[in-house]
Amino acid sequence: MEKERKQTKLQSVLRVMLCFALILGMVSASAISADAATVTKVKRKQTYSGGFEYNTISGYTSSNKKVWSLKLKKVSATQVSQVNAKMRGNYLYVTWGRHFYRLNVQTGKVMVTKKKLFKYTPGGAAMYIDASGNLYIVGYLSRDLYKVSPKGKILWKKSLDNSLCWPYKIQQKGDNIQITFEAEWSHRKAQFRMKDGEFVKYID
Numbered sequence: 001m002e003k004e005r006k007q008t009k010l011q012s013v014l015r016v017m018l019c020f021a022l023i024l025g026m027v028s029a030s031a032i033s034a035d036a037a038t039v040t041k042v043k044r045k046q047t048y049s050g051g052f053e054y055n056t057i058s059g060y061t062s063s064n065k066k067v068w069s070l071k072l073k074k075v076s077a078t079q080v081s082q083v084n085a086k087m088r089g090n091y092l093y094v095t096w097g098r099h100f101y102r103l104n105v106q107t108g109k110v111m112v113t114k115k116k117l118f119k120y121t122p123g124g125a126a127m128y129i130d131a132s133g134n135l136y137i138v139g140y141l142s143r144d145l146y147k148v149s150p151k152g153k154i155l156w157k158k159s160l161d162n163s164l165c166w167p168y169k170i171q172q173k174g175d176n177i178q179i180t181f182e183a184e185w186s187h188r189k190a191q192f193r194m195k196d197g198e199f200v201k202y203i204d
Helices: 002-036
Strands: 042-047 052-060 066-070 083-088 092-094 101-106 110-114 126-129 135-136 144-148 153-157 167-173 178-180 189-193 198-204
Touching: 042 083, 052 083, 052 092, 083 126, 092 126, 126 167, 126 178, 135 167
Parallel strands: none
Antiparallel strands: 042 052, 052 066, 083 092, 092 101, 101 110, 126 135, 135 144, 144 153, 167 178, 178 189, 189 198
């Protein structure tokens, strides 16, 4: 009887250990699966046909597995694209014509939509997202520099001087935003305060 009791106890212990191992395996498998689906980059496919521009934006994992896609409505074709996209962390900002969207990078779900946020389409835009999720944007097709909150609210707007042409890059320099221009007759760089958009200086 004593031997049978010991065997029964041992079997119970083994069953508990087996169940625990199975649970750990399930948790590990779920973690691996979730990690494998983490979006680390966004790509835009752009085509032209019949005087229109067509865009599809997709999120991919580090191993180039497509997780989601968002097909945008067509827009009139111009000398530069009317669709722009910029990602930082879980923020993905998309401007389509005069419209503004914020997407969840991991799911592709549109979280914020602001129709006709911009007075003119910021086509071919240079974009920058700060640590608080604010978007700074200026485009070839508009002379306006905007700071837009994550909720799609315009925090400030500044019209650029006529001597500043063809912006193609925005970056942060301390408390300022620095824009680089490529027109030969333009100032090469100009800085503006991030908090209010006030002009700081030219850098030639």
